Amino acid sequence: MVVEVLQTLIDGLSAGAAYALLGLGFTLMFGVMRRLNLSYGASLMVGGYLGALLAARMGNALPVGVLALLAAIVTVAGATLAGLYVERLCFAPLRRRSAVAAMVSSFAVWMQLEALASLLLPLHTNPYPTPLDLAPIDVAGLTVRPEHVLTLVVAAVVALLLHRMLARSRFGLALRTLSDSEPAAEAVGIDARRMTLLAFLLASALGGIGAWLVLAADQQVTPMFGMWSTLKGLIAMMLGGLGSIPGAIVGGLLLGLIEASGQALWGPQVRELIAYGLLFLVLVVRPGGLYGRTEVALDLAARERL
Amino acid sequence: MSDFQIGLLSNIGMISFVALSAYLLLISGAISFGQQAYFGLGAYAAGVATTLWDWPLAVALGFGALLGGLGGGLIGLLTRKLNGLYFAIATLAFAEFTRVALELWRYQRTIDGELVGPDGANGFNGIRRAFEDGWHPLSFMILIWLLLGATLLALTLFDRSRAGAALRGAGEDPVLATLLGTDVMRLRVAVASAAGAIAGLGGGLYAHLNTYIEPSLFDVMLGVHALAYGLIGGLGTALGPLIGVLVDIGILESSRLFQGWRMVVFGGLVALLLIWRPRGLLDEATVRRLRTLVLPATRHA
Amino acid sequence: MLELQHVTVRHGGTIAVHEVSFAVAAGELVALVGPNGAGKSSLARAIAGTHRPVQGAIRFAGTDITRLDPPAITARGLTHLPEGRPIAPTLSVRDNLLSGAHVLGSMAEAQVRLAQVLPSFPPLANRLDQPAATLSGGERQWLVVARTLMARPVLLLIDEPTVGLGPRAARETLAVIADLRTAGTAILLIEQNAALVLGVADRAMVMNGGRIVAAGTPRSLVDDPRLMAAYLGAAPHASRPLQEKRP
Numbered sequence: 001m002v003v004e005v006l007q008t009l010i011d012g013l014s015a016g017a018a019y020a021l022l023g024l025g026f027t028l029m030f031g032v033m034r035r036l037n038l039s040y041g042a043s044l045m046v047g048g049y050l051g052a053l054l055a056a057r058m059g060n061a062l063p064v065g066v067l068a069l070l071a072a073i074v075t076v077a078g079a080t081l082a083g084l085y086v087e088r089l090c091f092a093p094l095r096r097r098s099a100v101a102a103m104v105s106s107f108a109v110w111m112q113l114e115a116l117a118s119l120l121l122p123l124h125t126n127p128y129p130t131p132l133d134l135a136p137i138d139v140a141g142l143t144v145r146p147e148h149v150l151t152l153v154v155a156a157v158v159a160l161l162l163h164r165m166l167a168r169s170r171f172g173l174a175l176r177t178l179s180d181s182e183p184a185a186e187a188v189g190i191d192a193r194r195m196t197l198l199a200f201l202l203a204s205a206l207g208g209i210g211a212w213l214v215l216a217a218d219q220q221v222t223p224m225f226g227m228w229s230t231l232k233g234l235i236a237m238m239l240g241g242l243g244s245i246p247g248a249i250v251g252g253l254l255l256g257l258i259e260a261s262g263q264a265l266w267g268p269q270v271r272e273l274i275a276y277g278l279l280f281l282v283l284v285v286r287p288g289g290l291y292g293r294t295e296v297a298l299d300l301a302a303r304e305r306l
Numbered sequence: 307m308s309d310f311q312i313g314l315l316s317n318i319g320m321i322s323f324v325a326l327s328a329y330l331l332l333i334s335g336a337i338s339f340g341q342q343a344y345f346g347l348g349a350y351a352a353g354v355a356t357t358l359w360d361w362p363l364a365v366a367l368g369f370g371a372l373l374g375g376l377g378g379g380l381i382g383l384l385t386r387k388l389n390g391l392y393f394a395i396a397t398l399a400f401a402e403f404t405r406v407a408l409e410l411w412r413y414q415r416t417i418d419g420e421l422v423g424p425d426g427a428n429g430f431n432g433i434r435r436a437f438e439d440g441w442h443p444l445s446f447m448i449l450i451w452l453l454l455g456a457t458l459l460a461l462t463l464f465d466r467s468r469a470g471a472a473l474r475g476a477g478e479d480p481v482l483a484t485l486l487g488t489d490v491m492r493l494r495v496a497v498a499s500a501a502g503a504i505a506g507l508g509g510g511l512y513a514h515l516n517t518y519i520e521p522s523l524f525d526v527m528l529g530v531h532a533l534a535y536g537l538i539g540g541l542g543t544a545l546g547p548l549i550g551v552l553v554d555i556g557i558l559e560s561s562r563l564f565q566g567w568r569m570v571v572f573g574g575l576v577a578l579l580l581i582w583r584p585r586g587l588l589d590e591a592t593v594r595r596l597r598t599l600v601l602p603a604t605r606h607a
Numbered sequence: 608m609l610e611l612q613h614v615t616v617r618h619g620g621t622i623a624v625h626e627v628s629f630a631v632a633a634g635e636l637v638a639l640v641g642p643n644g645a646g647k648s649s650l651a652r653a654i655a656g657t658h659r660p661v662q663g664a665i666r667f668a669g670t671d672i673t674r675l676d677p678p679a680i681t682a683r684g685l686t687h688l689p690e691g692r693p694i695a696p697t698l699s700v701r702d703n704l705l706s707g708a709h710v711l712g713s714m715a716e717a718q719v720r721l722a723q724v725l726p727s728f729p730p731l732a733n734r735l736d737q738p739a740a741t742l743s744g745g746e747r748q749w750l751v752v753a754r755t756l757m758a759r760p761v762l763l764l765i766d767e768p769t770v771g772l773g774p775r776a777a778r779e780t781l782a783v784i785a786d787l788r789t790a791g792t793a794i795l796l797i798e799q800n801a802a803l804v805l806g807v808a809d810r811a812m813v814m815n816g817g818r819i820v821a822a823g824t825p826r827s828l829v830d831d832p833r834l835m836a837a838y839l840g841a842a843p844h845a846s847r848p849l850q851e852k853r854p
Contacts, residue, residue, distance in 0.1 A: 034391075035391075036391065036394070036395075038530070089577050089578075089581075090577055090580075093581040094580070094581060094584060097584050098580075098584035098585065099390075100332070100337055100537065100584075101537060101580040101584035101585070102580075103337070104530070104533060104534050104537045104576070104580060105576065105577045105580040105581070107530045107533075107534060108534065108572070108573040108574075108576035108577045108580075109573055109574075109577055110573075111569045111572065111573040112569060112570050112572075112573030112574055112577075113573075114569065115566065115567070115568070115569030115570045115573070116570055118566070119566050119567070119570075227526060227527075231402070231526075234395065234398075235399075238395055242391070242392070269406055269409055269410050269427075270410070272402075272406045273403060273406045273407060273410070276399045276400075276402045276403035276406065277399075277403050279395070279396075279399040280396055280399040280400050280403060283385070283388065283392055283395060283396040283399065284384050284385060284388075284396065
């Protein structure tokens with residue numbers, strides 16, 4: 001019994017760690033512009049597809065470790081470039097204008113990126129290179145997969161580095177100020193447009209790392225990855241509280257745990273059911289999420305004319 | 307008229323229902339990523355009504371609309387205090403919840419020696435009532451467009467009415483609207499119901515034309531597409547969403563011009579269009595201008 | 608330091624500022640007074656860069672800043688303290704202050720500057736780690752003023768500094784602002800409450816209906832009937848254009 005619970009815990013936390021990275025990316029973007037980037041997942045998928053393309057073309061010529069490393073770099077770089085494209089086309093031109101238009105525009109680009117990916121690699125399932133093709137380790141009755149360990153370690157390191165950057169650097173402070181209050185940021189001379197672009201790049205890179213962890217564990221990438229990662233990132237962000245960085249991490253981990261428990265108890269579909277049901281409940285009962293702001297601040301933040 | 311053309315026009319008609327559903331909410335100031343849920347609920351409800359309960363087609367379609375309306379109203383009620391983004395995500399969550407729930411739902415009966423009914427992720431087959439009643443693809447297409455036309459008329463009349471103006475006012479500036487005496491919350495819930503019913507009606511039609519539905523049809527893609535149609539065609543008039551559907555399904559789907567690049571081209575065009583026209587082609591300003599051109603009496607001094 | 612030439616600004620459909628020209632020298636505290644709706648805020652926005660003038664030129668420290676964006680203008684040392692007193696509510700007082708030094712270019716510089724500025728603001732020094740939202744109205748005012756100082760401003764454009772403050776707090780605020788002159792900072796103070804600022808200003812201008820209707824030293828303006836007329840409602844076009852008072 002205890003073993004099962006611990007197993008669920010491990011599975012849940014490692015999935016959750018990846019979700020946390022996805023949620024962080026979403027949150028960073030939302031924080032600087034108060035809009036949802038619906039093509040976030042699609043940008044990550046582009047990165048994943050580029051990694052798979054690399055494997056398809058050069059997989060035989062390179063040793064496993066090198067291939068995996070290159071795939072990681074290509075994935076993160078691809079995701080970042082795609083994020084740049086989205087920011088320039090969908091969000092920068094509509095900065096002080098209709099938020100709905102910007103979000104729908106990002107959706108249109110999601111469709112675009114998905115189509116492009118399918119043109120690159122027409123098969124539904126595409127192998128994705130992994131650094132660790134090792135067998136799961138048995139530790140006192142628990143199945144510990146190396147991918148899970150990798151995910152937890154990488155995610156933790158990334159989260160720590162991100163925290164340091166946000167807390168101590170000039171860029172981090174500017175980002176936090178802009179996310180907290182655009183008028184205050186303007187008053188101190190922070191260039192909101194430039195910040196938004198940089199935040200996008202950072203968020204895409206973070207998401208790219210999260211995507212790499214997931215894909216390396218799954219060892220494949222499909223066209224569904226775009227929608228999947230968008231939804232996971234979105235739920236992680238909402239659970240923890242829209243716009244909150246620590247919230248995104250907690251939200252991601254929580255989502256992972258809830259899914260793992262749901263799966264263990266009732267199977268994969270109920271797992272999804274619980275995730276969405278919980279999200280809806282959180283929104284209706286406590287829209288601020290776990291770390292979110294109080295009602296008043298929330299209302300002001302969300303009341304922006306769409 | 308070729309079979310292909312009939313099928314195309316039918317599709318355009320049915321998808322327009324979901325597009326109108328999202329449009330109605332948009333002009334009230336609410337973004338919904340979830341109207342596909344009511345489309346799906348209407349489809350399943352109408353399908354079950356005719357296939358398992360042996361109800362007449364018309365009643366079943368009404369039942370589908372009713373269920374869509376109830377669902378829309380309920381969710382509208384639960385989320386009435388949520389603004390903007392939160393509302394949007396809540397609708398998304400509900401829609402996905404519904405889709406997954408439908409994947410788990412089995413409700414089958416043996417009728418005439420055959421096992422029929424919704425079978426979770428395997429879908430719902432055998433919704434043949436329309437064809438058993440003697441409808442043909444052509445006549446059914448006409449039915450779709452008649453119902454769509456009625457809906458468009460109703461929406462247009464509503465838009466011209468005081469309630470319609472109040473709704474658009476609430477969409478632009480809820481604070482001002484409240485000051486002017488509009489009960490914004492109640493209006494939003496009512497509109498959510500109506501929108502749900504419209505989507506539900508479309509769903510029922512969809513189920514009976516295609517005779518087969520499955521949960522994966524009613525996914526986020528459909529929902530966001532529905533939203534996009536209104537934004538492409540324009541939010542100034544109920545014809546806007548229709549134009550959006552025509553552009554996507556009518557022009558791009560039917561012309562085999564672009565092959566695999568269709569979505570790449572379409573996506574890029576939409577993004578560019580929205581930079582130029584954030585409220586769509588027939589946005590409120592354009593509609594007003596057109597109106598003064600067509601009806602000189604409305605031109606102001 | 609700051610020079611305006613025939614600056615005209617539109618606001619909505621009307622002309623809010625009509626061909627205004629004046630200059631502010633280093634170390635000067637110039638007050639711009641006038642009733643509500645006179646165009647003072649529109650003028651401030653034009654100088655700060657959030658609103659482009661339709662006509663005219665604005666020069667700051669030798670550079671033409673007429674068409675520059677706010678971040679570029681702030682980076683050159685022209686700091687705008689807008690009326691809303693925006694702060695980052697969930698960030699700590701310390702972080703709010705440090706953000707003020709954004710234009711200095713490095714966190715290290717910002718920390719140095721913080722140490723220089725803090726001694727003048729004891730109430731803030733005690734609350735460095737609190738979220739800014741927990742500050743009282745008066746403390747928030749201090750926070751905003753201190754934050755503005757963090758940028759080592761060459762010219763401070765302050766919009767209505769005493770709004771919402773009691774008389775004592777208002778006087779204290781103005782005293783702190785006036786002290787900045789000793790560091791060579793130029794100050795353009797926009798204020799509805801003419802009586803308050805005429806006490807600290809080196810020079811003042813009266814604005815009404817988008818134009819400068821009177822200018823001079825506070826002493827000369829105090830008796831000027833145009834000052835009263837601007838506030839008590841004589842139509843702006845009825846005032847004759849600017850005339851130098853003979854000493």
